[in-house]
Amino acid sequence: MHMSISVAVSGASGYVGGEVLRVFSAHPEVEFGALTAHSSAGDALGVHQPHLRHLADRVIVDTTPEALAGHDVVVLALPHGASAEIAAQLPPETLVIDCGADHRLASAEAWGEYYGGEHAGTWPYGMPELITAAGHQRDVLPGTKRIAVPGCNVTAVTLALQPGIAAGVIDPTDIVAVLANGYSGAGKKLAPHLLASEALGNAQPYAVGGSHRHIPEIIQNLESAGAEGVRISFTPTLVPMARGILATVTAPLRGSVEAVRGAWEEAYADEPFVHLLPEGQWPTTAATLGANTALVQVAVDGKARRVVVIAAIDNLVKGTAGAALQSMNVALGLPETTGLSTIGVAP
Known part of the structure; x- marks a missing residue:
């Protein structure tokens, strides 16, 4: 049975945003909605991501909660400190995947020491293979609506x-x-x-x-x-x-x-x-x-x-976009490997 998953990507003109678009494009259920950024809003995506030919004519829009809302999944590919404000304004039923650092740490004290500013809170951690006291992190991801992707x-x-x-x-x-x-x-x-x-x-x-x-x-x-x-x-x-x-x-x-x-x-x-x-x-x-x-x-x-x-x-x-897709699959109850390749490029 085919299911369609609408995915919006913020920070679409950056390296991480571009890789999210490339990796998620191989997923058979994904359909891209809004592609957003700030300084590059109004540009065609192909100006910044010329390798993504199937999306080259898509127009980047400004990163706002209104542009990102209404999708099944929102991937935030923003610098640390920028994700939390946007995420807080997105609907609770939307699966939000943060590729930045804002929601990774459990300790507010550690956040203050290494990043500074107010700690935005802790989301379920997007490393399915992580060993935990109860088994693995993949065991807690099904059904979650917020995921913090690990640092590379x-x-x-x-x-x-x-x-x-x-x-x-x-x-x-x-x-x-x-x-x-x-x-x-x-x-x-x-x-x-x-x-x-x-x-x-x-x-x-x-x-x-x-x-x-x-x-x-x-x-x-x-x-x-x-x-x-x-x-x-x-x-x-x-x-x-x-x-x-x-x-x-x-x-x-x-x-x-x-x-x-x-x-x-x-x-x-x-x-x-x-x-x-x-x-x-x-x-x-x-x-x-x-x-x-x-x-x-x-x-x-x-x-x-x-x-x-x-x-x-x-x-x-594996350090960012692949982890995001892998975690999305688990959260949505899909096979963990869907759309993800272990085939590299050589030489």
């Missing part, structure tokens, strides 16, 4: 570490995460360090020393998986690629070496989008390009007594 860095680190946390084979009090990040994660804003002349042939760290806003969200997720006393050193690095995150995450080994790989095998055996690679094969960002996959590998550094996990995702797909 958070997705990579969480999926890398949570099996070891849940199984008790790593010590969460000494986690080190170093990430290589594609530039699209910074959005389309004009800034000197994001210019091609600065980026090409260059790798540059940012938000060093515990200042990155995704840190409390990572801690929140690892606590969900059973960690206590989480301490994490988190350092992202911009590298000259448009998309992708390669996360290298280490933590002290707790228990036997033999128990490590089995923890990841058990955690991800039935997950459609999180794949533990065969031993000796390492994740690469290129292998996830355009796909809703997270590729993971785990090893033990015996001399250092540390577990090493490598995770690769496309930050715009």
Whole structure:
């Protein structure tokens, strides 16, 4: 039986909005309604998203509650701090999916420390694979009308570490995460360090020393998986690629070496989008390009007594738009994989 799902997308001219439109276009039930933005209102979408040929002639309208209301689903692809005001004015029966940070954190104190301003409240978290005390986050998403999509860095680190946390084979009090990040994660804003002349042939760290806003969200997720006393050193690095995150995450080994790989095998055996690679094969960002996959590998550094996990995702797909569609499917009672591909683009 065919069902039609009307979807409005705010922030349609940005990287995340464009990826939402691309990914959601593969869903057999989705029909796009209003496509909105602020500064680009009145433009044809093709001016800003020329790769979306089937939507190129659609006219972008201003982001207002009136333009977004009346749809089955509204996807907010807005900067942090911009989603909450719009979302508060949308009907309670509308499924609202926020790709920004406004509704991810459970702690108002953490929001104030890392983002500033008033905390907008906490929505159901849009990572179906997240391990929880009761099972998985997918178990609480059916029927919900508000979903907070995770941060892209958070997705990579969480999926890398949570099996070891849940199984008790790593010590969460000494986690080190170093990430290589594609530039699209910074959005389309004009800034000197994001210019091609600065980026090409260059790798540059940012938000060093515990200042990155995704840190409390990572801690929140690892606590969900059973960690206590989480301490994490988190350092992202911009590298000259448009998309992708390669996360290298280490933590002290707790228990036997033999128990490590089995923890990841058990955690991800039935997950459609999180794949533990065969031993000796390492994740690469290129292998996830355009796909809703997270590729993971785990090893033990015996001399250092540390577990090493490598995770690769496309930050715009599994890290954002794919997670939004995956969560929408669960919320609406559709098969979780509908419209989502694990097929990447290579070379």
